[in-house]
Amino acid sequence: MSSQPTTLFDKVWDAHVVRKIEDGPDIFFIDRHFIHEVTSPVAFLGLESRGAGVLFPERTFATADHNTPTINQHLPVQDPLSANQLKALETNSAKYGISHWGLGHHKNGIVHVVGPENGITLPGMTIVCGDSHTSTHGAFGAIAFGIGTSEVEMVLATQCIMQPKPQKMRITVNGILGKAVLPKDVILYIIAQISASGATGYFVEYAGEVFENMSMEGRMTVCNMSIEMGARGGIIAPDATTLGYIEGRELAPKGEAWDTLVAYAQTLKTDEDATFDLEYTFDAADIEPQITYGTNPGLGTGISQHIPKAGDVKDGEASYQKSLKYMGFEEDESIIGKPVDYVFLGSCTNGRIEDFRAFASIIKGRKKADHVTAWLVPGSHVVEAQIKEEGILDILTEAGFQLRQPGCSACLAMNDDKIPTGKYAVSTSNRNFEGRQGPGARTLLASPLVAAAAAVTGQVTDPRELL
Ligand SMILES: CC(C)[C@H](C(=O)O)[C@@H](O)C(=O)O
Numbered sequence: 001m002s003s004q005p006t007t008l009f010d011k012v013w014d015a016h017v018v019r020k021i022e023d024g025p026d027i028f029f030i031d032r033h034f035i036h037e038v039t040s041p042v043a044f045l046g047l048e049s050r051g052a053g054v055l056f057p058e059r060t061f062a063t064a065d066h067n068t069p070t071i072n073q074h075l076p077v078q079d080p081l082s083a084n085q086l087k088a089l090e091t092n093s094a095k096y097g098i099s100h101w102g103l104g105h106h107k108n109g110i111v112h113v114v115g116p117e118n119g120i121t122l123p124g125m126t127i128v129c130g131d132s133h134t135s136t137h138g139a140f141g142a143i144a145f146g147i148g149t150s151e152v153e154m155v156l157a158t159q160c161i162m163q164p165k166p167q168k169m170r171i172t173v174n175g176i177l178g179k180a181v182l183p184k185d186v187i188l189y190i191i192a193q194i195s196a197s198g199a200t201g202y203f204v205e206y207a208g209e210v211f212e213n214m215s216m217e218g219r220m221t222v223c224n225m226s227i228e229m230g231a232r233g234g235i236i237a238p239d240a241t242t243l244g245y246i247e248g249r250e251l252a253p254k255g256e257a258w259d260t261l262v263a264y265a266q267t268l269k270t271d272e273d274a275t276f277d278l279e280y281t282f283d284a285a286d287i288e289p290q291i292t293y294g295t296n297p298g299l300g301t302g303i304s305q306h307i308p309k310a311g312d313v314k315d316g317e318a319s320y321q322k323s324l325k326y327m328g329f330e331e332d333e334s335i336i337g338k339p340v341d342y343v344f345l346g347s348c349t350n351g352r353i354e355d356f357r358a359f360a361s362i363i364k365g366r367k368k369a370d371h372v373t374a375w376l377v378p379g380s381h382v383v384e385a386q387i388k389e390e391g392i393l394d395i396l397t398e399a400g401f402q403l404r405q406p407g408c409s410a411c412l413a414m415n416d417d418k419i420p421t422g423k424y425a426v427s428t429s430n431r432n433f434e435g436r437q438g439p440g441a442r443t444l445l446a447s448p449l450v451a452a453a454a455a456v457t458g459q460v461t462d463p464r465e466l467l
């Protein structure tokens with residue numbers, strides 16, 4: 001046996017390699033495959049045209065999320081393209097024996113929320129989905145990443161995929177997070193530090209006290225946005241917090257299978273002397289609540305800071321200038337006090353119960369600003385039920401907010417939830433690209449606390465002042 005120190009990533013990867021191709025990619029086995037309505041229909045067509053079947057239907061899970069409406073989900077979907085995609089997901093799932101949580105199903109929700117929530121996502125697994133934010137599942141010590149439609153077809157047919165091994169990066173954050181600093185701020189800070197392309201070609205392990213002390217939902221928020229700095233994915237070593245989250249969930253292993261998982265999870269950590277291709281270390285004390293001012297997730301800063309001057313940004317002056325023009329901002333302006341028209345709480349980044357709790361902690365006893373339109377969208381029906389059970393819905397209603405039904409919603413505005421041209425939205429989602437939340441929409445990415453502070457004051461406000 002080799003005693004070569006290895007990383008967590010290598011351990012999981014190597015355990016799944018079915019065949020190595022010399023000077024080529026590895027072929028490796030996929031434990032879990034999630035599918036949604038947007039990227040699966042063409043894969044199923046390809047499968048059919050080749051006369052292939054689905055090798056392990058019990059390893060694939062389907063949910064409808066991207067173009068589902070977030071009100072009146074009991075009514076037929078009006079948009080024909082969306083309706084067709086939703087129908088295709090349902091028909092294909094039924095045909096191949098894949099479990100399908102469609103619109104209205106009590107387990108329906110955003111794919112990266114429902115997987116973990118139901119105990120499908122487990123430590124040490126390989127997990128793929130035709131969706132870039134599959135990186136979310138890395139929070140459990142799984143290797144999880146997004147794939148293209150042709151790869152979806154490959155996984156359906158063979159349960160395997162061909163991938164070159166990425167480079168390895170470790171990002172360590174030590175110390176204790178300050179007041180009102182949430183996991184979203186940690187990842188926005190990291191991306192602002194290393195830029196939106198700073199991890200391109202790497203798989204990132206997050207390590208250090210900040211992640212050790214973080215809840216699973218927080219770890220999911222962090223791993224979710226790994227892709228926004230170009231990384232293939234993010235991974236965090238499983239620990240007692242991970243196992244505590246999974247235990248007892250409906251599809252999680254039980255009895256002996258659970259004991260086996262616990263024993264396996266204990267082996268899933270990076271050895272002390274293992275090396276990475278690149279390492280960064282940050283200090284929690286340097287992180288304040290963050291907000292983006294530009295049109296990529298790396299163009300962000302601490303909320304109390306001014307928009308940086310052109311010479312101070314890492315991303316190149318041309319894209320910075322173009323960003324500011326699109327956003328209607330000037331260099332060196334304060335972001336605090338900027339007017340806000342829309343607030344979006346939701347997405348696979350921040351649409352879980354802890355995000356709604358954080359939002360409610362600021363809303364409680366206050367009122368929504370009159371001119372703000374707020375879309376509060378739970379990540380799943382399970383989250384929606386928790387919001388009601390915990391009395392959070394009452395707090396929201398009293399403050400003048402409404403709760404919508406689960407789905408991706410304004411995160412990518414594939415349904416009717418589009419921010420109008422020129423309007424400013426403080427959004428808890430993960431992408432602020434031009435037009436991402438609707439043609440001409442202007443997105444400021446932030447945490448649920450910053451979103452709540454904006455929702456009650458109608459402008460960008462430091463949440464530390466309201467807590
Ligand atoms: C529609 C889907 C392919 C896309 C992704 O891959 O991420 C979406 O989820 C997004 O967030 O932009």
Ligand code: SF4
Pocket residue numbers: 065066110111112131133347348349407408411412429430
């Ligand atoms: S919530 Fe947003 S980021 Fe997540 S899967 Fe849906 S569209 Fe993609």
